[in-house]
Amino acid sequence: MDLISRISQQFQDSAQTKLDAVELLAAPIAEAVETMVNCLVNDGKILACGNGGSAADAQHFAAELVGRFEAERQELAAIALTTDSSILTAIANDYAYNVIFAKQVRALGRSGDVLLAISTSGNSGNVMEAIQAAHDADMRVVALTGKGGGKIGEMLREGDVHLCVPADRTARIQEVHLLSIHCICDGIDCLLLGVEE
Numbered sequence: 001m002d003l004i005s006r007i008s009q010q011f012q013d014s015a016q017t018k019l020d021a022v023e024l025l026a027a028p029i030a031e032a033v034e035t036m037v038n039c040l041v042n043d044g045k046i047l048a049c050g051n052g053g054s055a056a057d058a059q060h061f062a063a064e065l066v067g068r069f070e071a072e073r074q075e076l077a078a079i080a081l082t083t084d085s086s087i088l089t090a091i092a093n094d095y096a097y098n099v100i101f102a103k104q105v106r107a108l109g110r111s112g113d114v115l116l117a118i119s120t121s122g123n124s125g126n127v128m129e130a131i132q133a134a135h136d137a138d139m140r141v142v143a144l145t146g147k148g149g150g151k152i153g154e155m156l157r158e159g160d161v162h163l164c165v166p167a168d169r170t171a172r173i174q175e176v177h178l179l180s181i182h183c184i185c186d187g188i189d190c191l192l193l194g195v196e197e
């Protein structure tokens with residue numbers, strides 16, 4: 001297959017994966033919006049974590065809440081746990097890579113806060129440890145996964161929200177995660193501001 005055909009195929013696969021996911025994900029995305037708005041209006045904050053491309057997604061999400069998405073509104077409390085290289089290297093070096101997010105959740109997370117946990121496989125150990133720490137702190141979890149949800153799908157409990165993308169390819173799952181994150185940002189603005197467009 002030549003490059004142009006490969007690229008065209010990827011665009012088609014990405015669009016199809018999104019269309020295939022909407023029926024399954026629309027309700028949990030709406031639940032995620034309500035969970036997060038409820039947290040934010042009650043003075044809570046959202047902590048976000050993930051590895052690799054999902055670390056970028058966590059940061060992207062926090063930037064849209066603290067800065068803005070599409071509408072002007074008050075700053076919203078969100079922190080990506082993927083950005084402080086001193087914290088990350090100290091914890092990985094002195095303890096284990098598996099606890100780089102969990103120790104930050106234990107330091108910063110409070111009852112009523114939300115953890116946005118992102119893992120395409122649903123099996124990243126450090127994201128699982130973060131979820132456990134969030135549960136211990138009486139926080140709710142919004143999990144973005146794929147590939148059937150993995151072990152993270154089995155860890156979630158009542159009050160948590162699971163957005164499991166019905167796909168097996170990491171890149172395609174990440175693309176739906178980003179769309180879902182934008183839907184969450186739009187939904188938060190809509191509930192807080194009544195934004196229609």
Ligand SMILES: O=C(CO)[C@@H](O)[C@H](O)[C@H](O)[C@H](O)COP(=O)(O)O
Pocket residue numbers: 051052053054118119120121122123124127170171174
């Ligand atoms: O962006 C990509 C692949 O598209 C990679 O950086 C990917 O995020 C990394 O391999 C992650 O470590 C995968 O972790 P996870 O999504 O399974 O939790």
Ligand SMILES: [Zn+2]
Pocket residue numbers: 053171174
């Ligand atoms: Zn990637």
